Amino acid sequence: MTALMETDGFFNEENGDNNNVNNNTLVGVPLVFIDSDNEKILMEKELCNEKQDTHHEDQDSSSAEQEQEQDIGSNDEGVIQDPALIKLKIKKSLLEFRGKVEDAILKNYLLKHPPKKEDLKDISLWGVPLLPSKAHEGTDIILLKFLKAKDYKVSEAFDMLQKTLNWRIENRIDHILDEEDLDAEFEHTSVLNSRDKEGRPVCYHFHGVFSDKSLYKNTFGTQQKREKFLRWRIQLMERAVRKLCFKEGGVDSVIQVFDLKHASPQGMKELESISKKALLLFQNYYPELVWKNIVLHAPFWTYTSQVLFSRFMSQRSKKKFILVRPQRITKTLLKFIDPEQLPVEYGGLRREKDPDFSPADKAEELYIRANTISTVEFPVTEPGVTVTWDVTVLGWDVLFKEEFIPNDEGSYTILLQNQNRVGESIRNSFYINEPGKIVLTIENGNYKRRRMFYRSKSRITVPMFILLSNSS
Secondary structure (H helix, E strand, O other): OOOOOOOOOEEOOOOOOEEOOOOOEEOOEEEEEOOHHHHHHHHHHHHHHHHHHHHHHOOOOOOHHHHHHHHOOEOOOOOEOOHHHHHHHHHHHHHHHHHHHHHHHHOOOOOOOOOOHHHHOOOEEOOEEOOHHHOOOOHHHHHHHHHHHOOOOHHHHHHHHHHHHHHHHHOOHHHHHHHOOOHHHHOOOEEEEEEOOOOOEEEEEEHHHHHOHHHHHHHHOOHHHHHHHHHHHHHHHHHHHOOOOOOOOOOOOEEEEEEOOOOOOOOOHHHHHHHHHHHHHHHHHOOOOEEEEEEEOOOOOEEEEHHHOOOOOOHHHHOOEEEOOHHHHHHHHHHHOOOOOOEHHHOOOEOOOOOOOOOOOOOEEEEEOOOEEEEEEEEEOOOOEEEEEEEEEOOOOEEEEEEEEEOOOOOOOEEEEEEEEOOOOEEEEEEEOOOEEEEEEEEEOOOOOEEEEEEEEEEEOOOHHHHHHHHO
16 A cells, blocks of 8 residues: 555655645646746647647547557657558567567566566456467557557567556555445546447546545545545546557557636645656556547646656657546537446536436537537337437527427427527427427527537327326
8 A cells, every 4th residue: 555655745656756836726727827928828838738639539540550550650740650660560569578578477587576477477457468479469468558558669568567467466455446446435426427439448537526525534534444435446547557458459548637616726735746647657657548638627727737747657658648628528428428428527428327228329410510400309109109309509508499390280389498598508308299300499599600419309108197197
């Protein structure tokens, strides 16, 4: 346990420095303040970066091999190298790393305190055998993660692998899910309940819950409690790793979302310290397993996080951070996560323990042009069903109307809802006793188009009054 919580600052195992950390932080995400003279320039840079991020996000479906090639695709002068040479460098590094790991396992010097020689041949990491001669399809994927984290420098990657294995043994990480049940105590602070468009597990961390002073004290009041919370963060990462698939074409990384809503930088130094330590642990002992760190409700007066400039974070880790201001949360998250997987509190359609829909119920997409009116219809040909529908609009601020229009011209149209909508997803249902259709009308009076997602489902229903009359 002491190996996890050595100091109040950070202990960088790679350089031995106990780094001093700037106090301009917001609950585990250190921040750089913008003065008024430079804000415009920095904001323009941010907009430029957002455009670049959008371009890169469009390429996210590229293979792992292509990403590896891009990582070493230019030399120190920025000159693009021959793709064939890039592939050769990757293969050469991997071949050398394989040999070094094989030798260390067979000669029994991979671990600080090695077991018997015959036992070390079965050593594995995240369920994948590390002995290359076993020819497991996941071994090269694991080794490439260490190589990539160290820019394909074999000796540094080997040192990182050794430290990772020793840390896991010293802290019983392989048994953390089986021996420690921390869910009941901390499940309200983080949740692992969805996947992104590529199938990566998405873990949400809610720092705002600690605005409750009593909860904060109960969680971080003693050193033992703080260590337990850090164990919870590691346990959650281990649970996410178990959802990964270390094989060709498999999902082999996760996304972390940090929600800073209602979080305050005042009086939360313990949470700051633990959050930073968790980031350091994930960087050092879970190389390339975190694909993106998305920080929500990043204050408007920040340009970037000090995390991106701190000495304890590698340049590769810094590039994984995306800071999102409140007005861009849904739009940004939908670049990575389908609406069916995105929780309703972030503008998606996912609800916990949903009795009506599952993530497999795909939503349709509709673009509503500026200053126009669009409609969506759910026709019902057979009476005696209840129609349930989900709707979310990016940015909302539209006039939204729901009504049931019967096919019989002699029947009355029933207005279900008519209001200006701002902010959250809509779930509604209506029992239909005659053929007709549910009509959603969206009036977009804005000068920008709106993007809408919707889905519906019908189920045969027996009205309560019929059940009561039959029982009597």
